[in-house]
Amino acid sequence: MSTERQVSVTVNGVNYEARVEPRTTLVDFLRGELALTGTHVGCEHGVCGACTVLLEGRAVRSCLMLAVQADGTNLTTVEGLEEDGNLHPIQQAFVEEHGLQCGFCTPGFLMTVCELLENNPDPSEEEVRDALGGQICRCTGYRSILRSVNLAAARLRGAHTAGSAEHS
Amino acid sequence: MSVDIPKSLEDFPNSSPRWVGRAVERVEDPQLVTGRTEFIDNVVLPGMLHAAILRSPLAHARIGSIDTSQAEQLPGVIAVVTGEDAKRWSHPAPTAPAEWGTHCLATDKVCYVGEPVAAVAAVNRYVAEDAIELIVVDYEPLEAVVDPAKAMEPGSPLVIEEKGTNVMLQRVFTWGDVDGAFRDADRVFTEKFRWHRLGANPLETFGVIAQWDSVGESLTLRASVQSATHFGLGRAAVLGLPSNKVRVIAHPHGGSFGGKGGTRGTDVTALLARKTRGRPVKWIEDRLEYLTGGGSQAWDRYYEVSLALKNDGRVTGLDVKLLDDMGATGEGFGAISTAKPLACFTGPYTIPVARYDLTIVATNKLPQSPYRGMGPPPHNCVLEQMMDIAARALDIDPAAIRRLNFIPKDAFPYTIASGNEYDSGDYEAVLDKVLELADYPKLRDRQARARAEGRCVGIGVASAIEPGIFDWNAYAIVGVQGTGVPEGATVSIDIMGKISVRVGFALEGQGQYTLATQLVADYFNVGFEDINVVYLDTHSAPPAFGPGGSRLGVALTGAVLGACERLAAKLVKVAAGLFQMDPAQVELMDGKLVAKGVAGVEMPMAQVAGTMLARSDLLPPDVDPRPEATHVWTAPGRTEADDQGRAKSYLTAAQAVHVVMLEVDPETGFVEILKYCVVDDCGTRLNPATVEGQTDGSIAQGVGAALLEEIVYDEQGQILTSSYMDYLIPTIYEVPATEKGIVVTPSPFTPLGAKGCGEGAMHTTPAVILSAINDALAPMGARATEIPATPNRLWTLIREARNQTAGD
Numbered sequence: 018m019s020t021e022r023q024v025s026v027t028v029n030g031v032n033y034e035a036r037v038e039p040r041t042t043l044v045d046f047l048r049g050e051l052a053l054t055g056t057h058v059g060c061e062h063g064v065c066g067a068c069t070v071l072l073e074g075r076a077v078r079s080c081l082m083l084a085v086q087a088d089g090t091n092l093t094t095v096e097g098l099e100e101d102g103n104l105h106p107i108q109q110a111f112v113e114e115h116g117l118q119c120g121f122c123t124p125g126f127l128m129t130v131c132e133l134l135e136n137n138p139d140p141s142e143e144e145v146r147d148a149l150g151g152q153i154c155r156c157t158g159y160r161s162i163l164r165s166v167n168l169a170a171a172r173l174r175g176a177h178t179a180g181s182a183e184h185s
Numbered sequence: 186m187s188v189d190i191p192k193s194l195e196d197f198p199n200s201s202p203r204w205v206g207r208a209v210e211r212v213e214d215p216q217l218v219t220g221r222t223e224f225i226d227n228v229v230l231p232g233m234l235h236a237a238i239l240r241s242p243l244a245h246a247r248i249g250s251i252d253t254s255q256a257e258q259l260p261g262v263i264a265v266v267t268g269e270d271a272k273r274w275s276h277p278a279p280t281a282p283a284e285w286g287t288h289c290l291a292t293d294k295v296c297y298v299g300e301p302v303a304a305v306a307a308v309n310r311y312v313a314e315d316a317i318e319l320i321v322v323d324y325e326p327l328e329a330v331v332d333p334a335k336a337m338e339p340g341s342p343l344v345i346e347e348k349g350t351n352v353m354l355q356r357v358f359t360w361g362d363v364d365g366a367f368r369d370a371d372r373v374f375t376e377k378f379r380w381h382r383l384g385a386n387p388l389e390t391f392g393v394i395a396q397w398d399s400v401g402e403s404l405t406l407r408a409s410v411q412s413a414t415h416f417g418l419g420r421a422a423v424l425g426l427p428s429n430k431v432r433v434i435a436h437p438h439g440g441s442f443g444g445k446g447g448t449r450g451t452d453v454t455a456l457l458a459r460k461t462r463g464r465p466v467k468w469i470e471d472r473l474e475y476l477t478g479g480g481s482q483a484w485d486r487y488y489e490v491s492l493a494l495k496n497d498g499r500v501t502g503l504d505v506k507l508l509d510d511m512g513a514t515g516e517g518f519g520a521i522s523t524a525k526p527l528a529c530f531t532g533p534y535t536i537p538v539a540r541y542d543l544t545i546v547a548t549n550k551l552p553q554s555p556y557r558g559m560g561p562p563p564h565n566c567v568l569e570q571m572m573d574i575a576a577r578a579l580d581i582d583p584a585a586i587r588r589l590n591f592i593p594k595d596a597f598p599y600t601i602a603s604g605n606e607y608d609s610g611d612y613e614a615v616l617d618k619v620l621e622l623a624d625y626p627k628l629r630d631r632q633a634r635a636r637a638e639g640r641c642v643g644i645g646v647a648s649a650i651e652p653g654i655f656d657w658n659a660y661a662i663v664g665v666q667g668t669g670v671p672e673g674a675t676v677s678i679d680i681m682g683k684i685s686v687r688v689g690f691a692l693e694g695q696g697q698y699t700l701a702t703q704l705v706a707d708y709f710n711v712g713f714e715d716i717n718v719v720y721l722d723t724h725s726a727p728p729a730f731g732p733g734g735s736r737l738g739v740a741l742t743g744a745v746l747g748a749c750e751r752l753a754a755k756l757v758k759v760a761a762g763l764f765q766m767d768p769a770q771v772e773l774m775d776g777k778l779v780a781k782g783v784a785g786v787e788m789p790m791a792q793v794a795g796t797m798l799a800r801s802d803l804l805p806p807d808v809d810p811r812p813e814a815t816h817v818w819t820a821p822g823r824t825e826a827d828d829q830g831r832a833k834s835y836l837t838a839a840q841a842v843h844v845v846m847l848e849v850d851p852e853t854g855f856v857e858i859l860k861y862c863v864v865d866d867c868g869t870r871l872n873p874a875t876v877e878g879q880t881d882g883s884i885a886q887g888v889g890a891a892l893l894e895e896i897v898y899d900e901q902g903q904i905l906t907s908s909y910m911d912y913l914i915p916t917i918y919e920v921p922a923t924e925k926g927i928v929v930t931p932s933p934f935t936p937l938g939a940k941g942c943g944e945g946a947m948h949t950t951p952a953v954i955l956s957a958i959n960d961a962l963a964p965m966g967a968r969a970t971e972i973p974a975t976p977n978r979l980w981t982l983i984r985e986a987r988n989q990t991a992g993d
Binding site for chain 1: 210211213214215216217218219220221222224226227229309310311386387388389390438439440442469471472473692693694695696874875877878881882883884885886908909910914916917918920922923
């Protein structure tokens with residue numbers, strides 16, 4: 018059997034230290050070791066995107082990474098989105114626009130949209146498609162997801178506008 | 186006690202209902218968007234072990250020996266099972282057709298790639314997978330049969346030798362004088378079609394945790410299961426347990442679409458759990474297992490269809506010959522998909538007579554499972570192609586030939602040739618609306634201009650029926666007796682006035698807990714925050730089937746409203762006792778028990794319930810003191826199938842017409858959808874946002890079926906589509922924007938007039954896309970008859986047509 022390695026990661030602002038087998042995937046580590054089960058496993062070969070998390074702000078597939086590769090990094094999972102018991106505006110938009118049905122792929126979509134709107138607060142439909150082209154949803158047909166992203170983007174822009182000195 | 190279930194919102198004891206019929210946010214969603222919903226793989230039990238299953242790499246082989254000794258010695262391995270354990274502790278799976286099952290672990294031979302051969306329970310999945318690699322199986326390869334036509338030939342290898350044949354079922358069903366209709370027809374058109382295997386592919390695979398109590402001889406199964414009661418009965422039969430010793434706890438699951446499957450994996454996991462001294466064993470199917478050995482494959486069909494018509498376009502007869510390749514066994518109940526078309530055999534048309542020549546054959550492939558629509562989508566697709574072939578030959582517009590043959594709105598309830606009764610509809614209104622939405626004449630102009638530019642643009646118009654609220658009698662022709670389709674709900678009020686709705690199915694994605702909440706909120710005039718929908722296991726839930734067969738929205742409405750009515754009757758009785766009045770003078774209105782015509786004599790519902798809970802000594806003697814009631818709803822008026830399979834089976838018949846314009850690139854064979862319009866009539870829309878979501882999602886799956894999704898096996902029975910690199914699921918790029926309209930013809934047979942709508946567009950989308958492709962190809966004399974119409978297939982057709990033209 019392989020020798021365990023020490024891994025230190027910060028997930029949703031909390032530091033975790035653990036010993037893992039080198040072959041442990043990041044998603045198994047998050048779900049199994051850290052009990053952060055909001056990140057889901059859909060295909061385990063990097064196509065469906067259900068396991069998407071943010072690593073240093075970038076959307077990555079946690080089924081295609083090993084936990085040891087994430088050593089020393091900052092991660093955000095779906096559990097890190099809500100603040101003080103309130104849904105993140107992206108989560109809220111998905112609820113309002115019925116951007117989910119079974120909800121299994123949703124955490125991956127939410128994290129991908131987080132990255133998109135962080136870098137591009139006012140994406141065109143084409144840019145949204147490009148960002149979400151690697152996420153599979155089997156339930157919704159994506160139309161309600163597009164609406165959710167638009168609503169979230171508008172809300173976040175509004176919040177940014179309202180909160181910044183230049184625009185007040 | 187009989188119960189009058191409200192037929193409309195006006196029958197609710199509420200002067201201003203706020204929720205039913207409105208697009209409301211779902212009560213399920215806050216848990217889902219925060220990742221808190223308890224999907225099966227999130228569950229950790231004390232002492233839990235993890236299973237991995239060793240699967241056959243060969244499609245057909247005899248098993249010489251299995252050596253598990255190395256696996257057993259691997260540190261962390263707790264239990265190993267093989268076919269010997271399956272023989273000792275279990276029976277072959279129940280199947281449709283009957284007696285086409287095998288044990289959950291191969292005993293003497295394997296019959297398909299992916300068939301379970303052995304399994305290991307270990308301290309974690311990684312160790313379990315290490316261990317299955319240490320199991321040595323000695324296979325003696327046998328010739329595999331993967332072509333169902335060849336499988337029917339004498340001398341073909343036999344999938345299950347004891348059967349002496351690969352033909353699972355062969356029967357001709359005749360409804361009326363079909364020969365006469367074809368003899369007297371002005372025109373007869375015949376075409377062959379091929380619908381390739383595809384499957385459900387929910388984003389969450391199947392998962393189960395089995396816990397065996399060897400002293401009490403009972404089994405607890407936590408699983409991502411769609412119909413828990415039915416599932417539990419099957420496991421009891423396979424595992425030789427009394428049905429009351431199998432407890433199933435369904436977990437919310439990440440989609441199913443009929444393809445959650447998992448019965449065989451559950452049986453294997455249960456056998457492992459017999460060997461772990463009470464430690465629970467979790468098995469989570471991985472995606473490779475799902476695609477090669479799970480509930481992932483349906484509808485592998487070869488059709489030959491003939492349509493008889495008069496010169497004016499009236500269809501006078503339909504003759505359908507179907508050969509369906511069921512795979513190695515009947516355990517997935519995929520054969521039901523060949524029976525369900527009887528519920529809508531002649532589509533939305535008045536075709537008076539029909540024949541169904543059905544053959545189901547076993548091959549060395551994965552057994553078929555259900556998939557959204559359960560069989561009619563391919564049937565509808567070939568029927569609609571025949572309508573187009575006839576229309577083109579008779580020079581009738583595709584919309585016009587459909588209009589000419591539609592069942593008229595004053596003919597309902599209407600019994601179709603194959604025996605089912607359609608409840609209601611206004612098909613012409615639906616057609617008119619979608620043609621208006623699409624601006625059909627202008628669309629044809631656009632097409633003409635595009636064609637003049639040399640572009641390959643086509644328009645499809647297609648219509649189909651969605652049978653809703655299934656009954657097992659629909660599947661009698663393939664030998665399914667069924668286990669009943671009840672749906673129960675218990676509504677209770679606690680001492681604080683809060684309401685619980687207890688149901689027997691777990692979340693699946695269609696917003697059913699929201700529907701239950703809407704109904705109760707309007708019935709008792711309370712807010713969403715006062716209501717909690719609670720799931721119960723099979724030991725404590727009222728009789729329930731859960732989602733399936735486009736039934737749950739309607740069935741749950743019946744169950745919840747029936748329970749509300751029963752509870753209201755109790756509250757009236759108690760209040761009458763407290764008011765010292767006759768119960769006939771007391772009624773529930775706006776959440777209060779009021780004395781009719783006596784101002785000021787009233788009591789809030791919560792106070793009445795509180796009195797029942799706290800002071801049963803004050804109640805009238807004949808009143809059950811629990812402020813709760815249960816109702817079990819079953820579709821009324823279903824009939825036993827006759828010798829030709831005819832029955833009143835599905836309770837409702839929703840209908841849709843889709844209009845699509847698309848362009849085929851002749852150089853690549855790629856299809857681009859330019860416009861997609863849909864109008865449907867599924868009766869009353871209880872939560873329009875949910876219905877729209879079902880339509881959108883179903884269109885996406887229909888687009889996948891029509892253009893992308895195909896399971897491919899090679900001649901040795903090796904599966905070539907075992908990943909999502911090879912099996913193509915529609916992404917955000919492939920699913921078109923749609924324009925939608927609705928027509929509402931309430932069902933006269935259901936609570937509130939809703940019709941089954943969960944399967945939705947899947948019944949129509951593949952048909953309309955193939956219709957539009959063929960409209961695009963028609964000028965070059967080509968016709969696509971294979972689904973999916975992949976770029977390679979279309980490119981080949983176009984090339985052949987061009988070569989033909991060049992050669993002329």
